[in-house]
Amino acid sequence: MAAYIARRIGQALLVIWLAYTLVFLAVQLLPNDPVTIFLSADAAADPATIAAMKAQYGYDQPLIVQYFSQLVGLFTGDFGYSLASGQPVGERIGAVVGSTLVLASSAFVTAVVFAVVLVASATLARKPWLKRVVLNLPPLFAAVPVFWLGLVLLQVLSIKLGIMSLFPDGSFASIAVPVLVLAIHVSAPIAQVLLKSVDNVHAQPFIDVLRAKGASPSWIFFRHTLKNAAAPAMTISGITVGTLLAGSVITETVFARSGLGQVVLQSVTAQDVALVQGLVLLTATAFVVVNLVVDLLYPLLDPRILKSGTHGAPRALVA
């Protein structure tokens, strides 16, 4: 167990380090440095201003120094400075991230519940037509753009029916509707993977044994199938962190909510590469941490994972 945990944590750190290195290299590969890009919209920027600003944010240091000082910063919670406001990226994001976290986490919980309900009703439905309808919902949910669904709901609920305001006012509807829009989008991949995995579990002999012993379909589903089918669905849930973030940004824009979405839009419009770089690193770190948690939860579900060890990498293909 300890070896498993150590290996997973090591891999997580490696991925964060690689993500940092790739983003650093990508920023170096840009035709200009972040300061020049930021000031490019500003016609009056003279070389002295650019040089002063570069010195202020450390962009005049040798690359290797920049690389290591930023890397050390990353592990001490320093994600660099926004060029537009001069604020630390961490502070800038910290001020607004709360509302995005509330939105994203409620949407995530709703999505998981939604996916389980969908899969349970598809599995336990007695009527074939009902089953067909439910089975077709996840592909539909996957195809609906978040911004469009949000706008259509706004149209119907607030303009046609008048039961919610166009702008967030703290009412239940103005919180629940954005969560629902995001949850529908995120539930699609989770439901699809869970459906597939439930099918795989139902093909196993122990299900036949349970059935022969007289267990009811719903007992089998909730007591046995769900636990055995959970692992792939957990993996996909971990991967939806990226989708959740992108979806949150768009949902916040549609429903005029404050949050990370505003920072993202402002930083892109102002061509603030440093802020975007910080955002990317922060998100990658969040993604890796969530997936590490998922990895550490697997052995609780299925102790066999501890024994399987590393998968054999393929040897080179030669004659």
Place this chain on the structure above:
Amino acid sequence: MSIKLDEPLTRVEAQDNVPVVAPLKVDEVAAPKRKAGALRSPAFWLTCVPLTMVLGWALFPALFSGFDPISGVPAQKFQAPGAEHWFGTDHLGRDVFARVVHGTSQTLLTAGLAVSIGLVVGTGLGLLAATAGRAADTVTMRLIDVLLAVPGFLVSLIIVTAFAPGPISLGIGVGIASIASFARVVRSEVLRVRSLDYVEAAFMNGGTYWSVVSKHILPNSCGPVLALLAVDLGVAILAISGLGFLGFGSPPPTPEWGLLIAEGRQYLASAWWLTTLPGVVIVAVVILLAGLGRQLHKIFRF
């Protein structure tokens, strides 16, 4: 251990190192029969015919709508959908259906650029991982983990921030985000094919690495890649219209699907058709592409 999903729908699904509790269901009966059956099934044609029509919109938009997508007739502004203007008209009196039809090429070109980047780079990385030895596999798979860890949305944002918004920046950004799923599918397919007897036979007959890879391995592993291609085109269209909605794509007045909906947003209260109907087209196209991916997967499942 690998999980093969025979109905890929979203990019994140196509991954191969998911720990699986259940053994995989082996379902390999009468592949050739199923192949012919899939081509004859009405579902296949029900997805292909409308998609061909959408392709027609992109190639010859003027054939499908007689109205001008850029300059409107101010006297006819805000007309509700009807026999003359199928999707109604906007604040400048432009026909919305014409703007959707003329916007198809812009959206499809951007999505096509994205998918081509994903396909080419992803195939290269997947092939490298599966055939170039253990060290190459480990390095490549870690690289792919990193690509998965940085949300595609943010990759697009970095590119758009650094090189001014526009369709090309957008296509490159969305394309980089789709590399990982292609690399994973190509890797697992190549690993499956390379262990087959005919690959060994080809080497025994004096085949070199490149001849065997290009003549035997790649052609025989293309089925699931084609299926992913269709699905990923839909995912790219969704991503591009989302970013276009935020204003990072083509500038107005170019008709682009996401931008059309963003423009209609100001008239949400008075003209519902400006946002609703272009969105229905996006949903339909993405569902059709996902359906095509499923059909292709059935056809190529050996």
